[in-house]
Amino acid sequence: MPSLAVRALSPLFRVTRKRPMTTRESARKRITAPKADPAPPSWFSRRHTVHVRRVGGFDSYTVVPRGGVERVVLYVHGGSYVHEISPWHWRFIAALADAGCLVEVPIYGLAPGYTHREAFPFLRAVHRQLPTDSGPAVFMGDSAGGGLALAYAQSLLGENGDTTSPLPRRLVLIAPCVDLTFSHPDIRELDRVDPWLGPVGLRTAAEAWAGGDDLTDPRLSPVNGPVAGLPPTDVYIGTHDLLLPDVRRLVERMRRAGVEVDLQQEAGLFHVYPLVPCPEGRAARKRIISSLREP
Secondary structure: OOOHHHHHHHHHHHHHHHHHHOOHHHHHHHHHHHOOOOOHHHHHHOOOEEEEEOOOOOOEEEEEEOOOOOOOOOOOEOOOOOOOOOHHHOOOOHHHHOOOOOEEOOOOOOOOOOOHHHHHHHHHHHHHOOOOOOOOOOEEEOOOOHHHHHHHHHOOOOOOOOOOOOOOEEEEEEOOOOOOOOOOOHHHHHHHOOOOOOOOHHHHHHHHHHHOOOOOOOOHHHOOOOOOOOEEEEEEEEEOOOOOHHHHHHHHHHHHHHOOOEEEOOOOOOOOOOOOOOHHHHHHHHHHHHHOOOO
Protein backbone atom coordinates (compact mmCIF):
# COMPACT_ATOMS: atom_id res chain seq x y z
CA MET A 1 0.00 0.00 0.00
CA PRO A 2 1.31 3.51 -0.77
CA SER A 3 2.61 5.47 2.20
CA LEU A 4 0.52 8.01 4.08
CA ALA A 5 2.58 10.79 2.47
CA VAL A 6 1.67 9.55 -1.01
CA ARG A 7 -2.02 9.31 -0.14
CA ALA A 8 -1.92 12.87 1.19
CA LEU A 9 -0.05 14.28 -1.81
CA SER A 10 -2.22 12.67 -4.48
CA PRO A 11 -5.29 14.91 -4.01
CA LEU A 12 -3.02 17.97 -3.79
CA PHE A 13 -1.44 17.12 -7.15
CA ARG A 14 -4.85 16.54 -8.68
CA VAL A 15 -5.84 20.13 -7.83
CA THR A 16 -2.55 21.94 -8.47
CA ARG A 17 -1.09 20.01 -11.40
CA LYS A 18 -3.71 17.95 -13.20
CA ARG A 19 -6.74 20.22 -13.15
CA PRO A 20 -5.00 23.20 -14.89
CA MET A 21 -4.12 20.92 -17.84
CA THR A 22 -7.45 19.13 -18.39
CA THR A 23 -8.60 21.20 -21.39
CA ARG A 24 -6.74 22.44 -24.43
CA GLU A 25 -7.57 26.04 -23.56
CA SER A 26 -6.24 25.83 -20.01
CA ALA A 27 -3.21 23.87 -21.21
CA ARG A 28 -2.37 26.56 -23.77
CA LYS A 29 -2.50 29.18 -21.01
CA ARG A 30 0.02 27.19 -18.98
CA ILE A 31 2.21 26.61 -22.03
CA THR A 32 2.35 30.29 -22.98
CA ALA A 33 2.77 31.58 -19.42
CA PRO A 34 6.11 33.22 -18.53
CA LYS A 35 8.80 30.67 -17.72
CA ALA A 36 10.29 30.40 -14.25
CA ASP A 37 13.89 31.29 -13.49
CA PRO A 38 15.91 28.09 -14.03
CA ALA A 39 18.80 29.15 -11.78
CA PRO A 40 19.38 26.92 -8.74
CA PRO A 41 17.90 28.16 -5.45
CA SER A 42 20.13 30.17 -3.14
CA TRP A 43 20.49 27.27 -0.70
CA PHE A 44 21.79 25.10 -3.52
CA SER A 45 24.51 27.56 -4.52
CA ARG A 46 25.60 27.93 -0.90
CA ARG A 47 25.95 24.17 -0.57
CA HIS A 48 27.50 23.30 -3.93
CA THR A 49 29.98 24.74 -6.39
CA VAL A 50 27.98 25.70 -9.48
CA HIS A 51 29.28 27.01 -12.80
CA VAL A 52 27.08 28.25 -15.62
CA ARG A 53 28.09 28.81 -19.23
CA ARG A 54 26.41 29.58 -22.54
CA VAL A 55 26.38 26.79 -25.08
CA GLY A 56 24.84 27.56 -28.44
CA GLY A 57 22.62 30.27 -26.98
CA PHE A 58 21.40 28.28 -23.96
CA ASP A 59 22.65 27.94 -20.38
CA SER A 60 24.13 24.80 -18.94
CA TYR A 61 24.90 24.39 -15.23
CA THR A 62 27.78 22.29 -13.92
CA VAL A 63 27.40 21.12 -10.32
CA VAL A 64 30.76 20.02 -8.87
CA PRO A 65 30.89 17.65 -5.88
CA ARG A 66 32.95 18.63 -2.86
CA GLY A 67 35.22 15.60 -3.07
CA GLY A 68 36.59 13.83 -6.10
CA VAL A 69 34.36 13.11 -9.09
CA GLU A 70 33.23 9.48 -9.12
CA ARG A 71 30.72 9.78 -11.94
CA VAL A 72 29.61 12.32 -14.51
CA VAL A 73 25.84 12.63 -14.97
CA LEU A 74 24.09 14.48 -17.77
CA TYR A 75 20.71 15.30 -16.22
CA VAL A 76 17.83 16.38 -18.48
CA HIS A 77 14.96 17.81 -16.46
CA GLY A 78 11.27 17.22 -17.07
CA GLY A 79 8.33 19.60 -17.23
CA SER A 80 6.21 18.54 -20.22
CA TYR A 81 8.61 20.43 -22.53
CA VAL A 82 7.02 23.70 -21.36
CA HIS A 83 8.03 24.12 -17.69
CA GLU A 84 11.44 25.06 -16.35
CA ILE A 85 13.51 23.00 -13.98
CA SER A 86 11.97 23.03 -10.50
CA PRO A 87 13.22 23.05 -6.89
CA TRP A 88 12.42 19.33 -6.72
CA HIS A 89 14.88 18.73 -9.54
CA TRP A 90 17.56 20.74 -7.76
CA ARG A 91 17.05 18.77 -4.55
CA PHE A 92 17.52 15.54 -6.48
CA ILE A 93 20.61 16.95 -8.24
CA ALA A 94 21.98 17.95 -4.81
CA ALA A 95 21.70 14.32 -3.69
CA LEU A 96 23.61 13.20 -6.79
CA ALA A 97 26.35 15.76 -6.11
CA ASP A 98 26.55 14.67 -2.47
CA ALA A 99 27.19 11.14 -3.76
CA GLY A 100 30.25 12.28 -5.74
CA CYS A 101 28.65 13.00 -9.10
CA LEU A 102 29.54 15.93 -11.29
CA VAL A 103 26.10 16.80 -12.66
CA GLU A 104 25.68 18.69 -15.92
CA VAL A 105 22.25 20.31 -16.22
CA PRO A 106 21.45 21.64 -19.72
CA ILE A 107 18.64 24.21 -19.72
CA TYR A 108 17.13 23.47 -23.11
CA GLY A 109 14.68 25.83 -24.80
CA LEU A 110 11.02 25.23 -23.99
CA ALA A 111 7.86 25.32 -26.08
CA PRO A 112 6.29 27.35 -27.49
CA GLY A 113 9.39 29.47 -28.08
CA TYR A 114 11.52 26.46 -28.99
CA THR A 115 11.03 22.90 -30.22
CA HIS A 116 12.89 19.61 -30.18
CA ARG A 117 14.84 20.81 -33.21
CA GLU A 118 16.95 23.13 -31.04
CA ALA A 119 17.34 20.62 -28.20
CA PHE A 120 19.38 17.94 -29.97
CA PRO A 121 22.29 20.10 -31.18
CA PHE A 122 22.37 21.78 -27.78
CA LEU A 123 22.60 18.44 -25.95
CA ARG A 124 25.30 17.26 -28.33
CA ALA A 125 27.36 20.42 -27.74
CA VAL A 126 27.02 20.07 -23.95
CA HIS A 127 27.81 16.36 -24.13
CA ARG A 128 31.01 16.99 -26.08
CA GLN A 129 32.24 19.35 -23.36
CA LEU A 130 31.81 16.88 -20.50
CA PRO A 131 34.97 15.70 -18.72
CA THR A 132 35.99 12.17 -19.64
CA ASP A 133 38.41 11.31 -16.80
CA SER A 134 35.72 9.15 -15.17
CA GLY A 135 34.67 7.51 -18.44
CA PRO A 136 31.42 8.00 -20.35
CA ALA A 137 28.68 9.90 -18.59
CA VAL A 138 25.45 8.51 -17.22
CA PHE A 139 22.43 9.98 -19.01
CA MET A 140 19.57 10.64 -16.63
CA GLY A 141 16.23 12.37 -16.99
CA ASP A 142 12.70 12.50 -15.69
CA SER A 143 9.40 12.67 -17.58
CA ALA A 144 9.88 14.80 -20.71
CA GLY A 145 13.58 14.98 -19.89
CA GLY A 146 13.76 11.20 -19.64
CA GLY A 147 12.30 10.86 -23.12
CA LEU A 148 14.68 13.50 -24.44
CA ALA A 149 17.71 11.85 -22.81
CA LEU A 150 16.71 8.51 -24.35
CA ALA A 151 16.10 10.01 -27.80
CA TYR A 152 19.48 11.73 -27.69
CA ALA A 153 21.19 8.46 -26.66
CA GLN A 154 19.47 6.73 -29.60
CA SER A 155 20.89 9.39 -31.93
CA LEU A 156 24.39 8.30 -30.88
CA LEU A 157 23.93 4.65 -31.86
CA GLY A 158 26.30 3.79 -34.66
CA GLU A 159 28.65 6.62 -33.69
CA ASN A 160 30.94 4.64 -31.40
CA GLY A 161 33.94 5.89 -33.35
CA ASP A 162 33.09 9.47 -32.35
CA THR A 163 34.97 9.84 -29.06
CA THR A 164 33.61 13.38 -28.62
CA SER A 165 30.05 12.05 -28.27
CA PRO A 166 30.32 8.54 -26.81
CA LEU A 167 27.35 6.45 -25.81
CA PRO A 168 26.46 6.80 -22.12
CA ARG A 169 27.67 4.16 -19.71
CA ARG A 170 24.14 3.89 -18.32
CA LEU A 171 20.65 5.33 -18.73
CA VAL A 172 18.52 6.19 -15.71
CA LEU A 173 14.99 7.10 -16.81
CA ILE A 174 12.46 8.33 -14.27
CA ALA A 175 8.92 8.02 -15.64
CA PRO A 176 10.13 8.88 -19.15
CA CYS A 177 7.72 10.27 -21.71
CA VAL A 178 8.41 8.02 -24.70
CA ASP A 179 5.31 8.31 -26.94
CA LEU A 180 3.97 11.80 -27.58
CA THR A 181 0.84 10.54 -29.33
CA PHE A 182 -0.54 9.32 -25.97
CA SER A 183 -2.64 6.90 -27.99
CA HIS A 184 -2.19 3.69 -26.01
CA PRO A 185 -5.66 2.28 -25.21
CA ASP A 186 -4.79 1.77 -21.53
CA ILE A 187 -4.18 5.48 -20.97
CA ARG A 188 -7.90 6.23 -20.67
CA GLU A 189 -8.24 3.85 -17.72
CA LEU A 190 -5.09 5.19 -16.03
CA ASP A 191 -6.38 8.74 -16.39
CA ARG A 192 -8.91 7.89 -13.69
CA VAL A 193 -6.23 7.13 -11.09
CA ASP A 194 -3.32 9.34 -12.13
CA PRO A 195 -3.44 12.41 -9.85
CA TRP A 196 -0.86 14.37 -11.82
CA LEU A 197 -1.03 13.93 -15.60
CA GLY A 198 -3.88 14.34 -18.08
CA PRO A 199 -3.77 13.21 -21.72
CA VAL A 200 -5.31 16.42 -23.11
CA GLY A 201 -2.72 18.67 -21.51
CA LEU A 202 0.13 16.34 -22.41
CA ARG A 203 -0.95 16.13 -26.03
CA THR A 204 -1.27 19.93 -26.28
CA ALA A 205 2.22 20.41 -24.87
CA ALA A 206 3.59 17.70 -27.15
CA GLU A 207 2.20 19.40 -30.24
CA ALA A 208 3.85 22.67 -29.22
CA TRP A 209 7.17 20.87 -28.67
CA ALA A 210 6.89 19.06 -32.01
CA GLY A 211 6.54 22.33 -33.91
CA GLY A 212 4.49 20.73 -36.68
CA ASP A 213 6.53 17.53 -36.96
CA ASP A 214 4.98 14.07 -36.83
CA LEU A 215 4.54 13.03 -33.19
CA THR A 216 5.60 9.47 -34.06
CA ASP A 217 9.08 10.70 -35.09
CA PRO A 218 11.61 8.88 -32.85
CA ARG A 219 13.15 12.20 -31.83
CA LEU A 220 9.80 12.96 -30.21
CA SER A 221 8.62 9.44 -29.39
CA PRO A 222 11.74 7.34 -28.68
CA VAL A 223 9.62 4.23 -28.15
CA ASN A 224 9.75 4.13 -31.98
CA GLY A 225 13.51 4.63 -32.17
CA PRO A 226 16.43 2.17 -32.33
CA VAL A 227 17.16 0.33 -29.09
CA ALA A 228 19.73 -2.37 -29.95
CA GLY A 229 23.08 -1.28 -28.59
CA LEU A 230 21.78 0.96 -25.82
CA PRO A 231 23.63 0.68 -22.48
CA PRO A 232 22.22 -0.87 -19.29
CA THR A 233 19.08 1.04 -18.37
CA ASP A 234 17.19 1.62 -15.14
CA VAL A 235 13.56 2.70 -15.38
CA TYR A 236 11.43 3.98 -12.48
CA ILE A 237 7.67 4.44 -12.75
CA GLY A 238 4.57 4.19 -10.59
CA THR A 239 1.53 2.10 -11.50
CA HIS A 240 -0.70 5.20 -11.21
CA ASP A 241 1.28 7.00 -13.90
CA LEU A 242 -0.37 7.75 -17.25
CA LEU A 243 2.94 6.97 -18.99
CA LEU A 244 3.11 3.39 -17.69
CA PRO A 245 1.74 1.57 -20.79
CA ASP A 246 4.23 3.22 -23.13
CA VAL A 247 7.11 2.68 -20.71
CA ARG A 248 6.26 -1.02 -20.52
CA ARG A 249 6.19 -1.14 -24.32
CA LEU A 250 9.62 0.48 -24.47
CA VAL A 251 11.07 -1.92 -21.90
CA GLU A 252 9.69 -4.91 -23.82
CA ARG A 253 11.32 -3.67 -27.05
CA MET A 254 14.65 -3.10 -25.29
CA ARG A 255 14.68 -6.54 -23.69
CA ARG A 256 13.87 -8.22 -26.99
CA ALA A 257 16.86 -6.38 -28.47
CA GLY A 258 19.15 -7.70 -25.74
CA VAL A 259 19.42 -4.50 -23.68
CA GLU A 260 19.86 -4.97 -19.94
CA VAL A 261 16.86 -3.23 -18.33
CA ASP A 262 15.91 -2.95 -14.67
CA LEU A 263 12.27 -1.85 -14.47
CA GLN A 264 11.15 -0.63 -11.05
CA GLN A 265 7.34 -0.37 -10.87
CA GLU A 266 6.05 1.03 -7.58
CA ALA A 267 2.45 0.03 -6.85
CA GLY A 268 0.07 2.94 -6.41
CA LEU A 269 2.72 5.61 -7.00
CA PHE A 270 2.28 8.70 -9.15
CA HIS A 271 4.45 10.43 -11.75
CA VAL A 272 8.19 10.96 -11.06
CA TYR A 273 7.83 9.66 -7.51
CA PRO A 274 11.64 9.34 -7.00
CA LEU A 275 11.81 13.16 -6.96
CA VAL A 276 9.04 13.50 -4.37
CA PRO A 277 9.65 13.77 -0.58
CA CYS A 278 7.94 10.52 0.39
CA PRO A 279 9.27 7.19 1.71
CA GLU A 280 9.03 5.54 -1.71
CA GLY A 281 10.88 8.47 -3.27
CA ARG A 282 13.68 8.28 -0.72
CA ALA A 283 14.09 4.56 -1.33
CA ALA A 284 14.23 5.10 -5.10
CA ARG A 285 16.81 7.88 -4.76
CA LYS A 286 18.97 5.61 -2.62
CA ARG A 287 18.72 2.87 -5.24
CA ILE A 288 19.58 5.27 -8.08
CA ILE A 289 22.67 6.53 -6.27
CA SER A 290 23.75 2.96 -5.53
CA SER A 291 23.44 2.06 -9.22
CA LEU A 292 25.75 4.93 -10.17
CA ARG A 293 28.54 3.31 -8.15
CA GLU A 294 28.37 0.14 -10.22
CA PRO A 295 31.15 -0.43 -12.78
